[in-house]
Amino acid sequence: DVKVTQSSRYLVKRTGEKVFLECVQDMDHENMFWYRQDPGLGLRLIYFSYDVKMKEKGDIPEGYSVSREKKERFSLILESASTNQTSMYLCASARATEAFFGQGTRLTVV
Amino acid sequence: GESVGLHLPTLSVQEGDNSIINCAYSNSASDYFIWYKQESGKGPQFIIDIRSNMDKRQGQRVTVLLNKTVKHLSLQIAATQPGDSAVYFCAPRGATNKLIFGTGTLLAVQP
Numbered sequence: 001d002v003k004v005t006q007s008s009r010y011l012v013k014r015t016g017e018k019v020f021l022e023c024v025q026d027m028d029h030e031n032m033f034w035y036r037q038d039p040g041l042g043l044r045l046i047y048f049s050y051d052v053k054m055k056e057k058g059d060i061p062e063g064y065s066v067s068r069e070k071k072e073r074f075s076l077i078l079e080s081a082s083t084n085q086t087s088m089y090l091c092a093s094a095r096a097t098e099a100f101f102g103q104g105t106r107l108t109v110v
Numbered sequence: 111g112e113s114v115g116l117h118l119p120t121l122s123v124q125e126g127d128n129s130i131i132n133c134a135y136s137n138s139a140s141d142y143f144i145w146y147k148q149e150s151g152k153g154p155q156f157i158i159d160i161r162s163n164m165d166k167r168q169g170q171r172v173t174v175l176l177n178k179t180v181k182h183l184s185l186q187i188a189a190t191q192p193g194d195s196a197v198y199f200c201a202p203r204g205a206t207n208k209l210i211f212g213t214g215t216l217l218a219v220q221p
């Protein structure tokens with residue numbers, strides 16, 4: 001079975017902190033994604049990576065950056081956390097049309 | 111930019127009835143259209159996809175219809191069951207395999 005693992009299920013950080021969300025997949029997928037999910041807004045794409053060191057902005061990249069140094073790992077970085085970044089963050093990986101999602105990280109910024 | 115919208119944010123159906131979930135999209139360059147199901151507390155799961163050169167695809171109890179003329183697709187679920195209760199997303203696949211999701215439709219199955 002494909003496994004996408006996010007490093008934390010719940011996270012609480014202070015405003016201004018630098019936050020790292022880690023995601024690892026074990027199926028050698030080229031494509032990896034970071035989404036945030038907020039009530040009534042669905043899944044919004046933050047960043048997308050289609051290969052090692054390759055990235056593409058999604059719809060809401062502001063305040064975020066990403067790193068893909070190895071194929072299996074895709075990191076989301078909040079450079080200076082703010083309260084409006086409190087959300088559920090979902091990582092996914094895909095080879096073709098089928099994306100596999102992690103369990104999500106519930107981030108609260110206080 | 112790309113956008114995906116749904117006509118009905120909430121759909122309530124009786125158990126055993128057929129459900130139809132609709133989705134409008136704006137990106138004509140999408141090569142595939144994919145439906146996902148998200149149950150409470152879980153990440154989205156792949157249900158079915160349809161290639162852009164097709165207008166219909168059937169799976170187990172589900173049928174996808176694609177109308178490229180009006181940029182609309184639908185997911186039909188036959189004999190809806192309580193286990194079908196979830197949020198459903200359509201996701202057109204764009205250039206470089208990017209997946210854009212809409213706001214989702216909540217399907218509530220009444221016993």
